[in-house]
Structures are given as structure tokens and as C-alpha cells.
Amino acid sequence: APPLSRSAAAYRDARAVIPGGSMRPSSWFAPHPPYAQRGDGCWLTDLDGRRLLDASNNFFSLIHGHAFPPAVEAIRETAAQGTAFGLPTPYETELAEIITHRAPLLEQVRFCNSGTEAVMFAVKAARALSGRSAIAKFEGAYHGTYDALEVSYDCNPQNWDAPDGNPASVPYCRGTPETLLAETVVLPFGDPKRCREILRRQGSRLAAVVIDPLPSRIGMVPATTALLEVLQEARQRDGFLLVFDEVISFRLHHAGAHSLFGVTPDLVALGKIIGGGLPAGAVAGPAARMAVFDHTQGRPGVALGGTFSANPLTMVAGAATLAGYDEATVDRLARLGDDFRQATNTAFRAAGLTAQVTGLGALFRLHLTLGEIRDYRSITPPPRGPGALAAVHAGLLRRGVLLTPNCSGALSTPMGDSEAALLRQALLEAVAEAEA
Numbered sequence: 001a002p003p004l005s006r007s008a009a010a011y012r013d014a015r016a017v018i019p020g021g022s023m024r025p026s027s028w029f030a031p032h033p034p035y036a037q038r039g040d041g042c043w044l045t046d047l048d049g050r051r052l053l054d055a056s057n058n059f060f061s062l063i064h065g066h067a068f069p070p071a072v073e074a075i076r077e078t079a080a081q082g083t084a085f086g087l088p089t090p091y092e093t094e095l096a097e098i099i100t101h102r103a104p105l106l107e108q109v110r111f112c113n114s115g116t117e118a119v120m121f122a123v124k125a126a127r128a129l130s131g132r133s134a135i136a137k138f139e140g141a142y143h144g145t146y147d148a149l150e151v152s153y154d155c156n157p158q159n160w161d162a163p164d165g166n167p168a169s170v171p172y173c174r175g176t177p178e179t180l181l182a183e184t185v186v187l188p189f190g191d192p193k194r195c196r197e198i199l200r201r202q203g204s205r206l207a208a209v210v211i212d213p214l215p216s217r218i219g220m221v222p223a224t225t226a227l228l229e230v231l232q233e234a235r236q237r238d239g240f241l242l243v244f245d246e247v248i249s250f251r252l253h254h255a256g257a258h259s260l261f262g263v264t265p266d267l268v269a270l271g272k273i274i275g276g277g278l279p280a281g282a283v284a285g286p287a288a289r290m291a292v293f294d295h296t297q298g299r300p301g302v303a304l305g306g307t308f309s310a311n312p313l314t315m316v317a318g319a320a321t322l323a324g325y326d327e328a329t330v331d332r333l334a335r336l337g338d339d340f341r342q343a344t345n346t347a348f349r350a351a352g353l354t355a356q357v358t359g360l361g362a363l364f365r366l367h368l369t370l371g372e373i374r375d376y377r378s379i380t381p382p383p384r385g386p387g388a389l390a391a392v393h394a395g396l397l398r399r400g401v402l403l404t405p406n407c408s409g410a411l412s413t414p415m416g417d418s419e420a421a422l423l424r425q426a427l428l429e430a431v432a433e434a435e436a
């Protein structure tokens, strides 16, 4: 037998001690992903020495690509003085100031360690503030692995509809309690009218509606103005909290996605880029809402904190990273992304390929259809089947380009026109090859 590649050998060893041989369901693909060795800007090198143009950026979390020098320097300096203390440090105030100064709605911040935790704490806060237990989320949207939101994505189309014809609350995990499913109302992202009807009946029992305004698993299409208006109208009438999940989409605007969409949510969940490449999450919002986390007047409404919350390394890496993502940089990257998506779609059309990229700002996702992407159901199962998308992903990898396994990606600040052109050309070739 030919010798195994280093990645194949690493995976063989991993399977013995790690179920599935790796740690993240959404970043795994068959037969196994290459193992990463090191990264530098928008390039990464795998264990076998192959260089890849990285547009996955650890699932959109690395706005400056890998090993951004100011973040590395800040981590190095800070780590040498201790990594976590069981006491506060001024670093947490510095990152909180950076976030609150760029987004006027976000007057106060509390840090946690992942996007999952951020959304979880936002939901718990909404429950504490409203005294209600039910929540609503959109069909197909991913918000991390808190069980209240681990509902109605990646599920069998046979289970989609409830008897009343509205989207059913379908568990992702086996063993999810029925009582929990009954507390999560599911809304159709592409149908504001039906959302209005559902909210008319359910709104008064909701603590919160959780929305990601650019939901990647719904196809990475932005929420429509009509939909956002329905939510704001219902909130006014029913008094639930509007929670924006900006774990990915904060990057879309200097002051966060809610500013771009012109909406004033009650709480915002953050993650990914705010940690500068280290584990991070945060809940942010107006001080009056955030007071639910104040632990200094006896028991807080919701206890938000953990052993590594606001750890100094994440705080300094996040501060160095956001400092390098100023308004001009946000705009440059958004323009680069707009041009990239437009040029790619034009090239697909010119080549007669049945493909399009959706997205906003520097974020994009490939679909193997020319049909309109409106909601989760328009991409589930994926047009031309999961095999076709996997073939494109593999074709990209052979051409030295890394996207997430569902073929989404993000441009990062070390990229410019030449990297965007490389990406576009690889996409064209990989899609053409998969169609042939």
C-alpha cells in the first residue's frame, strides 16, 4: 500500500481516541479534512506542506486571517504575565469600551466563551426580563448548541410541517425533551405574512424572538425589510425581546449588523471576530436590559460568568483585532466582497453554469441552482444533492482553496483583488468540473 499522507495518518490516530476522529461536526468532511499546521494571513499550510488560500477563516471568525501580528504580539505579552486570575483585569474593560464605543445601542457588555453561550445567555436574560419561557427562532437558522435553539435545522423534510401547516419544532439531537420543543416556536424566514400570523397567536407567550439577520444555514440571504418590520410590530404589541444573533454578522458594519439593517434589538449576541482568534462570546445591549446580569445587589436575574469568562488572552486579542477593523477597513472589505460576488455570478452566467453565490459584505455562500434562495426549504436538500456540493468543495481543495464544507466563506483583510480573483477562478473551475 502507498504510504499514508500525514493528514491521513493523523486522522487514523485520532479515530482511536476521539469519536468521529475530530471535534467539530460542521467542519468535518469525507474521507477526512486535512490537518492544519500553521497559518499566515489568508494562507494556511497543512500537515503535508500544501498551501491553501483560506476563505473559511475558522468559520468566519478570523477577520484578519491567521496570526494577525498585533493580536499575536498582544497574546504573547499578556500570556507571559499569566493567563487567568479569578480576578478581573483592565483588559475586559478595554474590549468592552471598544465594542460599546462603536455601537451606540450596545451600552454594556458581558463576555463569555463562545457564540453558543452568548445566544444562551441572551435567551436566559430575555426569559428573566419578560417572565415568559417560550422563544421563537427561524426555521433552518443555526445559533450554536444551546438546546432551546437546536431546533428545526438540518432535519428531515418529512418532519417540516406541524399539523396546522406552520413549521414544526423539530429536534436536532436525539433525546430532546418534548416539553422543550413546545417552548420553541419556529418561524419561516421567507414568509413575513405567515410570520405575522404566527406571532399574532404566539407573540404574547414569547420571551424573545431570536434572529440572525444573515443566517448562513438559511442560505446566507439577508432578512428582508418586510420581515424585520413584522418582528418590530409584533414586539411593540406583545412585549417580547428582539435578540439579534450577530455572532457572524457583527462584522457587516462598524457598529454591528443591527446598525446596517436599521433595527434596534433589545439584546445582541456576539462571538467569533470579537475574540481575535481565541474563544469568545458576549451579550451586549442597553444598560437597562443588561442590568439583569448585575450580580452586586444580591442574586442576579441571570448569572453570566464562568472560569474563563473575559480571560485576558481573549480580551487583548479581541482588542488588537477590532482596532485593526476600523470603519474604512469594514467598508473596503464589504466592497471587495460585493465585487467578488458580482464578478463570480457574472462569470457563472457567462460560462452557462447552474450556480450562484449569495451573501452580504465579505460573506458568501455557493448554491448549485439559479433559483431564488429565500429560505431554508429552498436549499434543503441542497439543489443537485449534498454530493454535488461536496464535489465542488473537494475540487476547490485540489485547487488550493479552503471553504467550509457547505461551500461558504468570508474574505479577510489580508485579501485583495488578486486573492478574490484566485477564489473566483477556483470556484468557476470546481463548479464546471462538478457539472461535467
Ligand code: PMP
Binding pocket: 059, 113, 114, 115, 116, 117, 119, 142, 143, 144, 145, 212, 216, 245, 246, 247, 248, 271, 272, 280
Ligand atoms: N450563532 C451563529 C449565527 C453562528 O454561526 C454560530 C457558530 N457558527 C454560533 C451562534 C455559535 O458559536 P460558537 O461556535 O462559538 O459556539
